[in-house]
Amino acid sequence: MFEKAQRLLESHFGYSSFRNGQERAIQSVLAGENTICVMPTGGGKSICFQIPALVLPGTTIVISPLISLMKDQVDALVQVGIPATFINSSLSYHEANERIREAKQGMYKLLYIAPERLESHEFIEDLKQMDIPLVAVDEAHCISQWGHDFRPSYRHIQQMVYSLPQKPNVLALTATATPRVREDICETLDIDEENSIITGFERENLSFAVIKGQDRLHFLRDYIKKNEKEAGIIYAATRKNVDQLYERLKKENINVARYHAGMGDAERIREQDRFLKDEASVMVATSAFGMGIDKSNIRYVLHFQLPKNMESYYQEAGRAGRDGLESECILLYSSQDVQVQRFLIDQSSDRTRIHAELEKLQQMVDYCHTENCLQEFILKYFGEIETESCGRCGNCLDSRTSIDVTKEAQMVMSCMIRMGQRFGKTLTAQVLTGSRNKKVTEMGFDKLTTYGIMKEKGSKEVSDFIEFLISQELIAIEQGQFPTLFVASKGKDILLGKEKVHRRETVKVREISKDDPLFETLREVRRSIAERENVPPFVIFSDAALKDMCAKLPRTSEDFLGVSGVGELKLKKYGLEFIQAIRQFCEAHPERQPEMGQAAAPKKTSKKAVGDSHLETLQLHQQNLSIEQIAEKRELALSTVENHLLQCAQQGMEVDFSKLIPTEYIPMLQKAVEEAGRSRLKPIKDLLPEEVSYFMVKSYLYFLSKNK
Structure with missing residues (x-):
């Protein structure tokens, strides 16, 4: 059956091989096992049930809370010749009944439904008359009360499965589940732990950054104008914020749309369609927007x-770069936002969850103040133990000198101890800066030896510094109605002078991509076809597919089939128009040649800052400088140099892997890869000596793929 699955992947979707985790998930489903699959957004979760749906007899049920995703996925499936439909509240009673009748007759391979349908006894009776081999549960974290988006209707899924005569298998899929949430999903849906497929949460094409201490509106305007040809989402906390930003950006002549729950249905749908069809490049929205929006070419997500x-x-950040191309996720931080979120949490009707929600909020604050790798911080939050710096986030790319702030850290913690470790950040900062606040003087804190020892700084600056110390786990918080600070065990080593504390300045973000006139030409061809067929452009081809065309310059039907994401049906429907556009472009630009060594996988775009940087690293590598010498010469971290070389290899450039891997490690790597396979790095690394780094493992795998 799996051989058939591989053939279907190529003929319908245009891919020659499965991504990491997809093969194991599909094999588990086809073997009749209940399975949970945890993959990052953009990791290809939908393939894990769409391919089995084609292999298995009958109709696969897909449960999704996302009405917009249903329509987009059904449109995309129909485009590649797969019979699929959806039933949700957007349909009239007559339309829904007609689709149910057709499903009973076996006319569809996939039927998407909203979880609320499972509360209807009549609908369950309809399902009993269908041949259902598989139930796919998308956004499965909604099943758990410990998740961030619990939906009670999801609790009806297992009861529905048990009621069906065929007793179908269950496949649960999610991108955001902590270990506790995963455990809850497995228990609720009767999934054995051994059938958990977790590919990791890392999105290698996303660069994270946190911007602090800047005028947010100015930053937003400048960033959007710098990347005006790219699609992006701006998330704001409230409807009022969305409306204000929308009006402000319109005045700047930015082609912007907006979306929030306070708008009428027709207006929301119209604005969403403008964004999906690339008629508006920027969407300003509350968190109500985006769940299930299958727009693959979003190049940035900014949180205001x-x-x-x-x-x-x-x-929300994961909605960027679903096509595999480099994209940015930027959070604009202000301490005032923390107070707003605390207030909203305190207003919750479920008092039992307040403490847990406050702890989650503190993790977000820690993320904004950490000096360590941002991607690594996220991975550890989701339970990954073996992590390493990404080499591409705002913190990793900041090569400026760190400042020794040990003395200031000792001042803060000494003051906390003298105050009895019973007070919060604001009062502690006031004492340190010598405030004459009534509470400070009434409690006698103006008599402490630490009173005013940081008076050259403002209270806000000291508060931000305390947040940094919390993010470094030197200070801890006792949560409650009035959170209090105490010195953590790591902080005691700082107080005793056993360890030092260093801090850096905030980094600047950069432009996302360089212009490519051929890419713009192909984008216009895609837009024209999309308008003709009345579907969003990304349903025709993703940005990644267009980039691959730019790299490979296919001028025959056979060459066009070699483009990532092109199957036989899409070749037949759209190939001629794209091939003609590429031929005309190449005639006008004879100097343009196909990139040698270009792999079928999506080619990453280059960023102006990072793009030039990794080419400079490659040049030094080709001059026979070692990684250590390049790092010293360019004043970069070793991990940054390593990531530059891997990026060059991914883009088909000439990297000499023999210089990167000591000869004596080659047999060990060969044996480890043969034993553990190529799908995950950690199982390979576990079989190797400590001195064989993750970078060497990645380099060896690239070497194998190049010489395959």
Whole structure:
């Protein structure tokens, strides 16, 4: 059956091989096992049930809370010749009944439904008359009360599965689930732990950054104008914020749309369609927008305010770069946002969850103040133990000198101890800066030896510094109605002078991509076809597919089939128009040649700052400088140099892997890869000596793929 699955992947979707985790998930489903699949957004979760749906007899049920995703996925499936439909509240009673009748007759391979349908006894009876081999549960974290988006209707899924005569298998899929949430999903849906497929949460094409201490409106305007040809989402905390930003950006002549729950249905749909069809390049929205928006070419996601937890943030940020091309996720931080989120949490009707929600909020604040790798911070939050710096986030790319702030850290912690470790950040900062606040003097804190020892700084600056110390786990918080600070065990080593504390300045972000006139030409061809067929442009081809065309310059039907994301049906429907456009472009630009060594995988775009930088690293590598010498010469971290070389290899440039891997490690790597396979790095690394780094493992895998 799996051989058939591989053939279907190529004929319908245009891919020659499965991504990491997809193969194991599909094999588990086809073997009749209940399975949970945790993949990052853009990791290809939908393939894990769409391919089995084609292999298995009958109709696969897909449960999704996302009405917009249903329509987009059904449109995309129909485009590649797969019979699929959806039933949700957007349909009239007559339309829904007609689709149910057709599903009973076996006319569809996939039927998407909203979870609320499972509360209808009549609908369950309809399902009993269908041949259902598989139930796919998308956004499965909604099943857990410990998740960030719990939906009670999801609790009806298992009861529905048990009621069906065929007893179908269950496949649960999610991108944002902590270990506790995963455990809850497995228990609720009767999934054995051994059938958990977790590919990791890392999105290698996303660059994260946190911007503090800048005028947010100015930053937003400048960033959008710098990347005016790219699609992006701006998330704001409230409807009022969305409306204000929308009006402000319109005045700047920016082609912007907006979306929030306070708008009428017709207006929301119209604005969403403008964004999906590339008629508006920027969408300003509350968190109500984006769940299930299958627009693959979003190049950046900016959060204008702090989200309430890491799950929400990573899910929203993860809407960038679903096509695999480099994209940015930027959070604009202000301490005022923390107070707004605390207030909203305190207003919650579920008092039992307040403490847990405050802890989640503190994790977001820690994220904004950490000096360590931002991607690594996120991965650890989701339970990954073996992590390493990404080499591409705002913190990793900041090569400026760190400042020794040990003395200032000792001042803060000494003051906390003298105050009895019973007070919060604001009062502690006031004492340190010598405030004459009534509470400070009434409690006698103006008599402490630490009173005013940081008076050269402002209270806000000291408060931000305390947040930094919390993010470094030197200071801890006792949550409650009035959170209090105490010195953590790591902080005691700082007080005793056993360890030092260093801090850096905030980094600047950069432009996303260089212009390519051929890419713009192909984008216009895609837009024209999309308008003709009345579908969003990304349904025709993703940005990644267009980039691959730019790299490979296919001028025959056979060459066009070699483009990532092109199957036989899309070749037949759209190939001629794109091939003609490429031929005309190449005739006008004879100097343009196909990139040698270009792989079928999506080619990453280059950023102006990072793009030039990795080419400079490659040049030094080709001059026989070692990684250590390049790092010293360019004043970069070793991990940054390593990531530059891997990026060059991914883009088909000439990297000499023999210089990167000591000869004596080659047999060990060969044996480890043969034993563990190529799908995940950690199982390979576990079989190797400590001195064989993750970078060497990645380099060896690139070497294998190049010489395959």
